[in-house]
Amino acid sequence: MEAGSSGSDMGGKADVEMAENPFEPYMDSLRQQLEDQDPVFLIGIVVALAVVVITCVFLKYFLTSKTVRSAVLLVGLCDSGKTLLFSRLLSGKFKRTQTSITDSSAPYKPKNDRGTTWTLIDLPGHDSLRSQYLEKFKSAARAIVFVVDSAIFQKEVRDVAEFLYVLLTDTVISRNVPALLVTCNKQDITMAKSAKLIQQQLEKELNTLRVTRSAALSSQDGSVGSSLYLGKKGKDFEFSQLPMKVEFLECSARGSKEEWQFTCVEVIRHLQ
Template sequence: WKHGVKDVEMTENPFEPYIESLRQQLEDQDPVFLIGVVVALAVVVITCVFLKYFLTSKTVRSAVLLVGLCDSGKTLLFSRLLSGKYKRTQTSITDSSAPYKAKNDRVSPSLLILFVFFPPKYGNNIEGEYLKSERLAIVFVVDSAIFQKEVRDVAEFLYVLVTDTVISRNVPDLLVACNKQDITMAKSAKLIQQQLEKELNTLRVTRSAALSSQDGSVGDFEFSQLPMKVEFLECSARGSKGEDGDADIESLEKSLAKL
């Protein structure tokens, strides 16, 4: 019996006197005051939750800017990335945007923006609003089938992009999508990269060396000298099986999933 009493005393809650005292003090308070305290605490909690959601969403916000010369296949590529479906297209006259979910469950949705390029501005109509995202990637679409005819125009547009101060400050990933690989005469991504480096090197010389290397050294221009990551890849928005088949854009989708 003595051992039983001792056991009961040891199991008593040591905080019970304090809890009882707190309860008594709360009962003595004005109900209006208590309601005010509860409301204030609720406001603090809701504010914290809202700020956490807002800041989290801001840090993962990203945009993928789809650019390139007219008829390079941007609109069809835009449709394929969003729905996977083939869509008959015509030259776009306005910009378009839509949420894009990369084929990677760990990646939050991005804002895929189809940017309409109007020659001869060479990128001067790129809105700064597009470049304000925390993480920005640019998919530069090239028509591989007629690249040899357009190499100068492609290089000039690309030159404006990589020398733009806002773009350089954001240091985006630049994916050069060598499209229309389903066409027999299409040039390879490696050849397109080599030709563009030659053209950009010429532009660098004629335009006061704006494309300087990171270490300040003088020499032939290479994409590896840029402060942004540049990747050349091959794709076909139309696909090798035509309208009824799937697009050959796996390499592009994989690269977008890594952003």
């Protein structure tokens, strides 16, 4: 009786243990199979799993950190015609504007371009405001329309070049490489300079700025590595040296409906 009772107790304990950990037999079997395997084979499995995990982590980080850039920024000095350009791109109509003190934005869908919607953003051109608004929107820029007043360009060439220099040496813009369209506006005015002349003058001025800014940085900390270098070292600056697509376009935001339709098509073509 005692033996039967003891056997019954042991069977009961085994049943309890089995109930508590029903996977134990399978784990023991798997452990035994792993111990019987070639160590080189096991190392290969571990390495393969590690590669899969690292790849998944990398892809998740890359996809989640990637910024969707759909904004087209209209930038430039005060009274260059940015706001009128912004208005006519959206409505096609001419209307009087005033100097902007804040940003304006609106969705824009180019004609004959299915599925593409941009966000046009008109940034203030006043020197006390443009830096903070550029900082706010630069990460989202897929393209930058830099508007130049062609009629008084000779008077503003230094200021235009300095603003361009800030744009082109910005680390975020340099990394994202948005398309840059320098729009030489007010071509309807007799004294307006051509896009070719404006490009040449800006290249010359930017080359001078590059030398002076590099010298200033070198005198401060003994090196020029604290800022992005514009263009290629040892060569005079040209826009073709930049990693981004840069084009110059003549236009007049005050032009007739027919002239503006042509200009609008050209602006869109250069940004695509």
